Each structure stands twice: as structure tokens, then as C-alpha cells.
Amino acid sequence: MPKEDHPKYWDRLNSEIKIINSMKFPGYMLIVWDFIKEAKNRGIPVGPGRGSAAGSLVAYALEITDIDPMPYNLLFERFLNPERVSMPDIDVDFCQNRRAEIINYVIEKYGRFNVAQVITFGKMLAKGVIRDVARVLGVPYARADAMAKLIPDELGITLNGRGKEGEKDFKPGAFQKEPKLRELIESNQEAKRVWKFALALEGLNRNAGMHAAGVVISNEELWNKTPLYKPSNEEHLVTQYSLKFLEDVGLIKFDFLGLKTLTVIDDAVKLVEQRFNKKIDWAEVSLEEPKVYETIQSGYTSGLFQIESSGMQQLNAKLKPTNFEDVIAVLALYRPGPMESGMLNDFIERKHGRAEIEYLFPELETILKPTYGVIVYQEQVMQIVQTIGGFSLGAADIVRRAMGKKIKEELDELKSQFVKGAMEKSLDGKKAGELFDLIVKFAGYGFNKSHSAAYALITYQTAWLKTFYPQEFMAALLTSEQYNTDKVVKYIDEVKRLGIELLPPSVLHSSIEFRGGKTEDGKDAIIFGLGAVKGVGHGAIRSIIEAREEKPFESLSDFISRVDTQRVNKKVLEALIKSGSFDCFGYSRRALFDQVEIIVDIAHKVAQAKKMATNSLFGENAEMTFMEVEIDSLKEYELKHLLTLEKESIGFYISGHPLDDFKSQMEGLNYTLSSEFDELDDGSEAVVVGKVEEITTRFSRRGNRFGIVDLMDLHGNLEVTVFEKDLERLEGMSIEEPLAFKVAINKDDQFVRIRTLKIMSLEEVNGEKINTLKRKVESKPIEITISHSNQTEILESLYALAKNHQGDRELILRINSKLQDIVLKTNFYVSNSFAQTYENSLAK
Numbered sequence: 001m002p003k004e005d006h007p008k009y010w011d012r013l014n015s016e017i018k019i020i021n022s023m024k025f026p027g028y029m030l031i032v033w034d035f036i037k038e039a040k041n042r043g044i045p046v047g048p049g050r051g052s053a054a055g056s057l058v059a060y061a062l063e064i065t066d067i068d069p070m071p072y073n074l075l076f077e078r079f080l081n082p083e084r085v086s087m088p089d090i091d092v093d094f095c096q097n098r099r100a101e102i103i104n105y106v107i108e109k110y111g112r113f114n115v116a117q118v119i120t121f122g123k124m125l126a127k128g129v130i131r132d133v134a135r136v137l138g139v140p141y142a143r144a145d146a147m148a149k150l151i152p153d154e155l156g157i158t159l160n161g162r163g164k165e166g167e168k169d170f171k172p173g174a175f176q177k178e179p180k181l182r183e184l185i186e187s188n189q190e191a192k193r194v195w196k197f198a199l200a201l202e203g204l205n206r207n208a209g210m211h212a213a214g215v216v217i218s219n220e221e222l223w224n225k226t227p228l229y230k231p232s233n234e235e236h237l238v239t240q241y242s243l244k245f246l247e248d249v250g251l252i253k254f255d256f257l258g259l260k261t262l263t264v265i266d267d268a269v270k271l272v273e274q275r276f277n278k279k280i281d282w283a284e285v286s287l288e289e290p291k292v293y294e295t296i297q298s299g300y301t302s303g304l305f306q307i308e309s310s311g312m313q314q315l316n317a318k319l320k321p322t323n324f325e326d327v328i329a330v331l332a333l334y335r336p337g338p339m340e341s342g343m344l345n346d347f348i349e350r351k352h353g354r355a356e357i358e359y360l361f362p363e364l365e366t367i368l369k370p371t372y373g374v375i376v377y378q379e380q381v382m383q384i385v386q387t388i389g390g391f392s393l394g395a396a397d398i399v400r401r402a403m404g405k406k407i408k409e410e411l412d413e414l415k416s417q418f419v420k421g422a423m424e425k426s427l428d429g430k431k432a433g434e435l436f437d438l439i440v441k442f443a444g445y446g447f448n449k450s451h452s453a454a455y456a457l458i459t460y461q462t463a464w465l466k467t468f469y470p471q472e473f474m475a476a477l478l479t480s481e482q483y484n485t486d487k488v489v490k491y492i493d494e495v496k497r498l499g500i501e502l503l504p505p506s507v508l509h510s511s512i513e514f515r516g517g518k519t520e521d522g523k524d525a526i527i528f529g530l531g532a533v534k535g536v537g538h539g540a541i542r543s544i545i546e547a548r549e550e551k552p553f554e555s556l557s558d559f560i561s562r563v564d565t566q567r568v569n570k571k572v573l574e575a576l577i578k579s580g581s582f583d584c585f586g587y588s589r590r591a592l593f594d595q596v597e598i599i600v601d602i603a604h605k606v607a608q609a610k611k612m613a614t615n616s617l618f619g620e621n622a623e624m625t626f627m628e629v630e631i632d633s634l635k636e637y638e639l640k641h642l643l644t645l646e647k648e649s650i651g652f653y654i655s656g657h658p659l660d661d662f663k664s665q666m667e668g669l670n671y672t673l674s675s676e677f678d679e680l681d682d683g684s685e686a687v688v689v690g691k692v693e694e695i696t697t698r699f700s701r702r703g704n705r706f707g708i709v710d711l712m713d714l715h716g717n718l719e720v721t722v723f724e725k726d727l728e729r730l731e732g733m734s735i736e737e738p739l740a741f742k743v744a745i746n747k748d749d750q751f752v753r754i755r756t757l758k759i760m761s762l763e764e765v766n767g768e769k770i771n772t773l774k775r776k777v778e779s780k781p782i783e784i785t786i787s788h789s790n791q792t793e794i795l796e797s798l799y800a801l802a803k804n805h806q807g808d809r810e811l812i813l814r815i816n817s818k819l820q821d822i823v824l825k826t827n828f829y830v831s832n833s834f835a836q837t838y839e840n841s842l843a844k
Helices: 003-022 026-041 051-055 057-061 099-110 126-136 141-148 179-187 189-201 243-249 260-276 290-297 310-319 324-333 336-341 343-351 364-371 378-389 393-405 408-424 429-443 449-468 470-480 485-497 538-550 556-562 570-579 589-594 596-613 639-650 660-666 674-679 724-731 788-804 832-840
Strands: 091-095 115-123 205-217 238-242 253-259 501-503 515-518 524-527 685-699 705-713 716-723 739-747 752-760 782-787 806-816 822-830
Touching: 003 026, 003 057, 026 091, 026 099, 051 449, 091 099, 091 260, 099 115, 099 205, 099 253, 115 243, 126 141, 126 189, 126 205, 141 189, 179 189, 205 238, 205 243, 238 243, 243 253, 253 260, 260 449, 260 470, 260 515, 290 310, 290 449, 310 324, 310 343, 310 674, 324 336, 324 343, 324 364, 324 449, 336 343, 364 378, 378 393, 378 408, 378 429, 378 449, 393 408, 393 429, 408 429, 449 470, 470 485, 470 515, 470 524, 485 501, 485 674, 485 716, 538 556, 556 596, 570 589, 570 596, 570 639, 589 596, 589 639, 674 685, 674 716, 685 716, 685 724, 705 724, 716 724, 724 752
Parallel strands: 091 253, 115 238, 501 524, 716 752, 782 806
Antiparallel strands: 115 205, 205 253, 515 524, 685 705, 685 739, 705 716, 739 752, 806 822
């Protein structure tokens, strides 16, 4: 850091420390510092920061966060506002696999009865309460399931309507929306009885659970503040008060979150150190490396944190980030609000010089230059209110919150103060009013820059590793997903695109995890990890690696003579043979598999010899326990059978793919891979190209014939339902070659159903119209605040407005009263236009 910058850093530090002390939060900061320090001392990966805490220079100095807030204009007042006292909230990401270690450390340090996890409650909701009641009443599962499936798949659906039927405020439930349900209840006594009890129980707490991340730490034993309970099979205590009541009894929550990407980064760094004897220090890595931005711009962002979805790939290819500020903005802008409001397109056009960048006041340039004049962040809103309106940053944060609530009377008062403050600075009052209106318009879309910056750092680190150490990064990524076949297949495709060979598992070269290496002719490669072979436990793998570390295996006989044959048993040997892990010994897989009993018999004799040699005079002599394995050489299986064995032992294919011969015919076709189905929305259509592996014929209750088709594509397998007409056509087609299935996708809270609409040859695909719906980006709720005194007049209009502006953002209602604010989840989901329409009409 340049010496000339030292004074402003000291000023910021002293200012933050003063606020922390005055708000009596130094203990909180030091507790967080302590458990993060312990995690780092133990080699447990910790995230660079999360949420508004990344705006604190004190947190950065304590190494709670790893991003300097000064260069990126991250504001401390967004974290702790001295003018609005509220509890601090530092959420911390840990390596997902070792997060429990830190929770145990906190318990040991502060006391078993001073630390507890936070309770959560599962509710008895519409479909679930039907199934639960039916089970208790002894109703057969099939009938209970059929009744539950009559409940419409709608968020927030209730069994019966809310309110009085026929009146405007009536909200229909499943009984009103599904005539078949009403018919069943009225005609069937069993269903009527289930319905009666389900109505009485709906909405009650069903079961207790633990908050995914929440932990409370107390300075005294917790039973003085909250009742506790100990879940069965759990060592940790859990509070009986849920999250929203803990603050009222003087308890503060710490979030210990697990993030798989931290493990991937840590594993990749370790692989780099093992292979190149180079230790990566992220503090010394430049955040402005051009080659890294080329990787991000390419759109090939598979495996990169937060930007690997197809939507993000398209956005990065279009926006073309060239610096770290751009990456921060990408994470903040990829949300429905900015995308639908035009902010995102405006940002892209201005970045590439196709639209002019204008500032209402010259003073705004410093604040908005990193985002090309577009108001993207909540921190920018605060800085504008401070710079133009003369507010303190604490007061500016209060203004920002008020803008989010959009209460007209409050905004009018704040606008008046803002204009007055601007005029006192000799600025144009009319333009200041226009600026305030502009801020209000975009404040609801503003994102927390501190959070975006911290997560952008993780994004950059994954991109940096993929750029400079692609083998190690992709190997770590494959290891992290080794039990998720769909993800592994997807990442293997990316490995091939990068020009890296994937070597099959080998008892001579493989570790537990995937790792980088070279082929015999010196090409870049990734060596398959034995941990991904099904049926081979870590104990067996450790036995193999320990023996190999003493000296390399010279032959199959040497292998059988030296490994622990109690752990490397017949089941393990068969799995290793199927996966190709013994190919290195020169035998065909057929020879090994067909004569596995001979190998197992020798292994048993070796185990007996080792037992007899223990404590004998010649116990240390390896010759006493060496036995020759003599098997015949046999011709290898056909490729098709080899691939079948690989899929059985690994879950996918390494040596090739049954569809490889048809790839030239599949090129250029508009189809969706099975690994991409998670990105499709309910009601979407897609074309799947694959080979029919099996057809199971069934009959419906009405006696109609239909089929369940096991369809294999390049990334995995899908089960597709084919009805009678298409089934007859399919049975008349050759299934030795790939076919194209146009399908409809239906998703609910439990299942994904794939129904065939049309079966085609590959030649017919390109002319087919497909209505593909991508899953919408998760969006934050819209919160509306009304006064308790006028709620009767406004709720009726609010209800009608919400019905006319349905969308994907949850509507939350906050009712202000003299005693306390009441927050209501309305179960309405509204569009972005709802807030603007509400402001223009109801809030007047």
C-alpha cells in the first residue's frame, strides 16, 4: 500500500473502531475473528467474505474478510449503522466438508451449554398434511397419494379458501380450484374423513429441525435465556426458540455456512503445490490479469463460481468483463429486476460505448464511473444521498431503506430534505429532485456491493485457476462432484474441450481424488480418481496407495501379494477390473473378470501366509508372502461390453460413448442434454437426442398401454413416458440408432415428469418448433409497508393489484403499528411492475 494512502486508512480504521465500541460490539467482532483464525490455523478453507461485513476495514484488518473495501468504495455503514442500532451479522463460508470442526471448536471454547444451533420448524402444508393424516388413519398409500396429487402445484396453496367466498378478499384454495377434489370429498367417506382432520391440522408445526447454518453463543448457560433440546442422534444442543425470537432474549446468531467451491479451490491449490512445488498466495495474485478475463469473456465458464449457468455464459460473452469491477457488476445485475428494467442492457451498451454516459451532477462521476453511470449498488445510493443531499452515511442508509419500502409520505419528506441539502451546496434544486426520483426508481433493484465484491473474488479465483492450472482445477472440480454422475459427465466434456485427456483409473497412478498429470507422449491429462469407482471404499484405496508408496507395483502378482487383501476383497477387485484400473498389468478385462476366482483364491492364500509370518523368524521377508498369480490371456470384450462395465463401476463412460459414432449426425441439432434439465422451467418443452436402452410396457387404470423409456444421451440417462400412439410408432422404429424425443417437462415440489410429445428421426429435428422455458433467476421479495391506521382501506386495493401483476417475486407486507411492526408473508408472487404501479396509484 502506498505511504500516501496510510492516513485515509488510519482515519477509516479509527472511525470504524469508534462506532464498534460505541455500539458495544467489539466482543462480537473478536469472537468471529477467533473462530476464523482457528479455521485458518487448521487449514480449513474460509471464504473471503459475505454480505455487508465485506464493507468493514476492521474486518479486513482482522482477516475476517479478504477484500480491501477501500478501492471498491464498500461502506462500513452498510454493515453497522450508528444511526440505526441493529445487531451485526457476519455470515462466514467454510469448507463444506469441515464446517462441523469449527462448530465443535466453538462448543469446546465457550462451553457445551453456552453454544447451540437454532431450531427450525417444518409446517404441515397442503399436500403433506393429506399424506400424514391418511397414513395415521391407515388409508392405503395409493389412495392417499392420488388424493394429495389433486392439490394444485401452486406456491402457497391452501386446502380451503381464505376469507368469505364471493367477497373480493376471498383467496381460493385447492377445494375451490380443483373440482375433482371436491367431488372426491363429497362422494367418498374415507376422503371426507381425511379432509376433515387435514383442515384442522394444516399450518401447524410438523417437526423440529436445525437451521442449516445458525449458531448462538452465550456468555452464560443458555437455559437461562432459552429452553433447549437435544435431537436424537445429535450431540449438539438446539434452542427451542426459533430465529426471530432469539434477539429478544439477548442472543445473537452466527452463521457457519458450507461452500463447496472453497474446497474445490483449496484442493486445486494443493494439487498445484504437489505437482509444481509452487504455493499460491491469493494476496499476491493480481485481480487484473487479462488472460483471466479472456476466460470469462469466452462464455466457457463451466465450473466457475456463480457464472457457470447458460444464462451467465451468454451474459459474459455479451458484456465481456475486462476488470474486477465488471465481475462485481455481473453478479449484481444477473437478477430479474435489473434484467427486466433495462438496467442490464443499459450497462452493456454504455460499457461498449454504444450509449452515452451522462451524469446529472459532475460530483456523481466518481461514484458511478465503475458502473458506467448506471446505479447498480445500494452503496451507490448511499453515496449519492451523502454527496448531493448532504446526509451522513448513517442517515443515507436509512434513506436507502425507506426507498425500498416506498412509503409516499416518508419519501416526500426525504426528497424535500435531499433537495434542500443540495441547494445548500449550491446545486440545482430541480435537478436534485429529478435525481432523487431516479434513485427511488432504481433503489429497489440495487444490490449489496459488499456481498457481490466478496463473491466476485471467489469467481475470479476459480477463473484464475482454470486459466493457468486447468488440469488441477478441473481435477479438483471432478473430485468435488465424483458422486454426481451428471455433473461429472458435464465437466468431462469441458475437460475434452480444453484439450486435456482423461486417463482411466489405474492402481499404478491414481490417487483417491482426480489429479493432473501427463500421458506417455507428454500431453496434458487428468488421472481418474479411485474414489469415484463404485464399490471401492477409501480403506481399500488407502491400502493400495500405502503399498504403492513403498515401491511401485511390478505386476498383478506383486499387487496381490502386497496389498491388504482383507480390504481389497473380491467385490473391490471386480469393481477395479470393470473400471479398467488393472489394465496397466497387461491383461484384458475379460481375462481378469472371467478368472477373478483364481485371483481371489491367491489373495486368500496371501492373507494366510501373512498371518503365519507374523512374529515368525522370517516375518520381515517379502519372499515368504509373495505368490504368483497365473491366469490365461483372453481376447478383450467388444467395445460395447467394455463401456457397459465402465458404466456399472463408474456411472459413465471413459473409453468412449455408444453415441460417438453418431456425433457427426448430431452436430448442429437443437437439443437439450440431460444435465441441462435443472435449468428448464415447469411447462417447458425440449428435444432430447439419445439411444433407447430399455422400454418397459405398462397399463393405466383405464387399460391403456404406455411405456417408460430409458433413454441414454451424451450426459446420462432419462426416463421418458411414452403413450400408446407414440409407443406403437417407437416399436416400429430401429432403436439401434439414436432417436429424437420432443418432450414436455412438468415439475412440482417432489418430482420431474418427462412426457413424450413426438418421436422423430435426427433428420426431422431442426424443423420442429420447441417452446423451451429457462428457469427464472431467483429474485428477492418485494416488501410493502402500510400503516395500521389505514390498512382496511388499502388492503382491498392491494389484493386486486397483486392479482393483476403476478410474477416470481414474493410479496411481503409490513404493517406499522404503535407497539411493533407486523411482517406478513402474503403467499402472493408479483412482477417487478407491481411496485411501480403501487407507488403510482395506492401510495398517493
